[in-house]
Amino acid sequence: MFENDFTIDQNYNDYTSQCHITWKRLYRRQANILVDRAAPEFLDAMKDLEIESEIIPNFEKLSDRLEKRTGWRIVAVPGLIPDDVFFYHLSNKCFPVTNWIRSPEKFEYIQEPDVFHDIYGHVPLLANPFFSNFLQLYGEKGLRANGKENLHYLARLYWYTVEFGLIQTSNGLRIYGSGIASSPGESVYCLESSIPNRIKFKLDRIMQTNYIIDTYQSVYFVIDSYEQLFNEVNSKLSDLYPVLKNNNDYSPETVLPTDKFVNI
Ligand code: HBI
Ligand code: FE
Numbered sequence: 001m002f003e004n005d006f007t008i009d010q011n012y013n014d015y016t017s018q019c020h021i022t023w024k025r026l027y028r029r030q031a032n033i034l035v036d037r038a039a040p041e042f043l044d045a046m047k048d049l050e051i052e053s054e055i056i057p058n059f060e061k062l063s064d065r066l067e068k069r070t071g072w073r074i075v076a077v078p079g080l081i082p083d084d085v086f087f088y089h090l091s092n093k094c095f096p097v098t099n100w101i102r103s104p105e106k107f108e109y110i111q112e113p114d115v116f117h118d119i120y121g122h123v124p125l126l127a128n129p130f131f132s133n134f135l136q137l138y139g140e141k142g143l144r145a146n147g148k149e150n151l152h153y154l155a156r157l158y159w160y161t162v163e164f165g166l167i168q169t170s171n172g173l174r175i176y177g178s179g180i181a182s183s184p185g186e187s188v189y190c191l192e193s194s195i196p197n198r199i200k201f202k203l204d205r206i207m208q209t210n211y212i213i214d215t216y217q218s219v220y221f222v223i224d225s226y227e228q229l230f231n232e233v234n235s236k237l238s239d240l241y242p243v244l245k246n247n248n249d250y251s252p253e254t255v256l257p258t259d260k261f262v263n264i
Contacts, residue, residue, distance in 0.1 A: 001088060006081040010059045010099045019101045020055045026107070026116045026182075027053045033187045039167050039174040041131070041226075042181060045124035057119055059097060066123065070132045074123060079112050083142065083151055090139025095126055111214065121178030122162075130226035131176070135162065137230060141237055150241050153207040157237075160206045161229060166190060166198065166222045166262075173198070173222065173264060189216050191264060197253075198222055200260040203232045204240050209250045218252035222262045 031053065034043065049065050051057055063073035075089060077096040089096050097118040102110045110117070125131040142154050163179035173191055180186045190196065196216070199205070201223045209219065223229060250256070 002085055004085075005075075005088065006077050006085050006096070007075045008078055008099065010076040012056075012058055015056055015101070018104065022101050022104060022107065023052075023056045023116060024054050027120060029184055030120060030182065030187070033184050034175070034181060036171075037175055037187050037191055038181055039125075039169065039176040041128045042124045042174075042176060045127040049124065049127055051119065051123065056101060056115060059099075062119070062123070066126055069127045070129055072126045072132055074119075074126075083155075087139045087142030087145075090135055091143055092139075093132070093136055095122060095135075097122070109214070117178065117182040121182035124181075125176060125178075125226075128226060130230060134226060134229040134233060137233055138162075141233065144238075145241075149245070152210075153241065153244055156207050156209060156211060157203070157233070159211045160209065160219075160221045161201075161223070164190075164211075164217050164220060165201075166220045167226075168222055168224050168262065173262065176223075176226075186216050190220055196220055197255060197259070198262040198264065200262060201228060201232070202258075202260075203236050204244065205250075205256070205259070207240060207244055208247055209252060209254065211252055219254075 048069075049062065051062065059074050059076055066072050066074065070093070072093045072095060074097045075094045076099040079098050081096055086096060098112070098114050100114055101116060102114045126135070138154070138158065145151055145154055161177065163177050165177040166173050167176045175181050175187060175190060180190050195218070197219045199219060199221055201221045206221055211217070
């Protein structure tokens, strides 16, 4: 299907002790913050998959543990890869993970995902059957998105769920989005700040709402379950493209009379 699927070797032996120290510092800081903030499935999987806290995980060994649970594996890539290749890997239950880690100078923020964002943020929920089935379906839908104009709708769906999604639990709102789960500041802000809107998940609403990168979100969308993600995308996504094309986009700050707000 692709002459180049952008996968590379992890080159584990190229990591310096500084790389592993950066991993350990990032892991420890985030693990403390996510107690009572991350979704239970996220925290359980962090333990269940035995994701190392002191050193950067070995992708092959972690994949062997992950594969036993949901059939997913992780593949090393050099960074962001083209959309169609990304969708292709997801449709094959392979999650592309960047193999480099941020430098100590960039400890606080990086523009592109590094191995900490991808492993710590994304891998735990790949062990959840419902979420990982949604992600595989997302990849399949992406491959069939026929044409560039639909890709930005899919990018918004990915952004407001996989990267910045919240889930309602019996103990209150919890984080499942990787962009939040790998960010110390946004992990607190998304659940406690009075600034952002928190709106119940609605597929067409999300696909019509654009987003701004490298700032905290002005809006978070809240699901009731991971099954909801799969069912909504499976039953509604394809029919929405022609409808959305005729509507103009919402900004992240937009509030609609049809929005169902979620209180913190
Ligand atoms: N590539 N490695 C990598 N990781 C991503 O999260 C990623 C990507 N390419 C495209 C992409 N994400 C987004 O455009 C998704 O919305 C498809
Ligand atoms: Fe990500």
